[in-house]
Amino acid sequence: MDKELLFKARLPEGEVEVPGLGTVRVRGLSRDEVLAAQKADNTADLERRMLAAGMVDPALTVAEAGRWQMASPAGELEPVTQKIRDLSGMGDDASKSGGEGAGDGAGSGVRDVPGAEAVDDGGPPPPRDEQ
Numbered sequence: 001m002d003k004e005l006l007f008k009a010r011l012p013e014g015e016v017e018v019p020g021l022g023t024v025r026v027r028g029l030s031r032d033e034v035l036a037a038q039k040a041d042n043t044a045d046l047e048r049r050m051l052a053a054g055m056v057d058p059a060l061t062v063a064e065a066g067r068w069q070m071a072s073p074a075g076e077l078e079p080v081t082q083k084i085r086d087l088s089g090m091g092d093d094a095s096k097s098g099g100e101g102a103g104d105g106a107g108s109g110v111r112d113v114p115g116a117e118a119v120d121d122g123g124p125p126p127p128r129d130e131q
Contacts, residue, residue: 013056016083024080025057028087044069047081054084 013027029037033053040046044066051065060068069077085091 012087014083014087016080018076018080024055026054026080026084026087027056028089029053029084034088034090047077050081050084051077054087055080 009030011028011030013025015023015025017023029050037046037049037053040049048062048065048069051068052060052062055065082091
């Protein structure tokens with residue numbers, strides 16, 4: 001295998017119709033962009049970061065994505081962000097398929113493991129597999 005192939009961008013693109021406004025072009029996020037977006041402080045910030053990274057035409061900054069959030073009806077951005085997730089391999093189908101991007105169903109493709117704050121809830125132990 002040619003190692004240089006690993007470093008060549010392979011991000012799929014697609015189009016989404018924004019009713020009453022026209023069509024936008026988006027692309028999937030790179031692994032680095034997904035990890036950066038996951039550092040968001042809240043859901044609105046996560047959405048702005050995803051839009052800024054994934055919008056191809058028109059290209060948006062994080063601030064411009066925030067302006068769109070403020071001006072749009074509640075459901076307008078969902079099809080756009082869903083398309084970016086799908087192209088990134090993080091859509092609902094990816095998490096259910098057990099393939100690339102599969103995880104806990106949260107859509108990130110990364111499974112969270114319990115941290116130091118995890119405690120025993122005192123409930124019954126899980127059933128054992130008897131052999």
